[in-house]
Amino acid sequence: MKLLITGMAGFIGYSVAKRLAGHGHQIIGIDNLNDYYDVSLKQARLEALSGYEDIHFVKLDLVDRQGMEKLFAEHHFNKVIHLAAQAGVRHSLENPHAYVDANLMGYLNVLEGCRHHAVEHLVYASSSSVYGMNDELPFSTADAVDHPVSLYAATKKANELMAHAYSHLYGLPTTGLRFFTVYGPWGRPDMAMFLFTKSILENRPIEIYNHGDMSRDFTYIDDIVEGIVKLLAVVPGSDPDRQVSHPGPDTSSAPCALYNIGHGSPVSLMEFVHAIESVIGRKAQYRFLPMQPGDVPSTFADTEPLLQATGYRPCVGVLEGSRRFVDWYRQYYGV
16 A cells, blocks of 8 residues: 655654554655754654655655645555644744645645545544633534634644545545644654653753643553554545434534544643653752643543544553653653
8 A cells, every 4th residue: 555644754744654664555755844843853753764665755845736746646645644734832823824834725735636646545633722612521523613722723623624525525535633632752842741851851940831720631652653543444435315414523424534532531731740750750840820822721532433433542641651751852862
């Protein structure tokens, strides 16, 4: 099978490519290697993948329409795992145009490539951020998600709507994944696990928002990757005779699906901090701050539909996940 992985130099893209390597697939990965965070970390991920004969990297920006058309025309992919995006809730307040370019225009180029070249299944990244101001927990894909609190969240909701339109109009099978706070080795430097670990090891205060009164459905990278790989084989089908009297985000006659992918057991922010402290063996210095614009107090994934579809059962808890991340961090940075 020939696979396209967009955002392969990113945290999740790298991890998925590594997991699929050596399983009889031909993997083409693309990334624009932008400087949203340390480019050397992205390059190091690619270097770690360079030893696999079945993985090939192409530097390409999703927004390059002609480049994307050429890529799809040359390779005739069987399936596409679309993970590239401009990430970060807070950064979307500072640089909104980057989100429209990558997450809307770039995403459209992926959809068009899949449409015109008979891709069998598009699996794409959405986000738990789409739940916005919802306060009923756990978050369910049956919930209405019409009140985003950041532009990033709005672009991810738009991705889901665009996927549904292409599934309905062109019969393109699509599966969206709402990721919940992914962490682990090779993770993004702007995420809490990375920031907290770095600050504690450097004896600097860690910034704790909403005065610590927050919780997240922290999900270890290996669990996320297993969910993606399993769903790649679960291709949604169409049901033109299906009657939906009250259609919701997770109901359609088109060949599309939408899942939460998280641990399914939220952890308080302070418990998360204490796990990192325990692994490092050092107490953090705290700097308590108010809630940031675009943030939400709690996330909690209802993963039962994903369990029913794939048998997905996340197995790495936050203490073990923290240990694995800190071990990687110490080795990678030599501290």
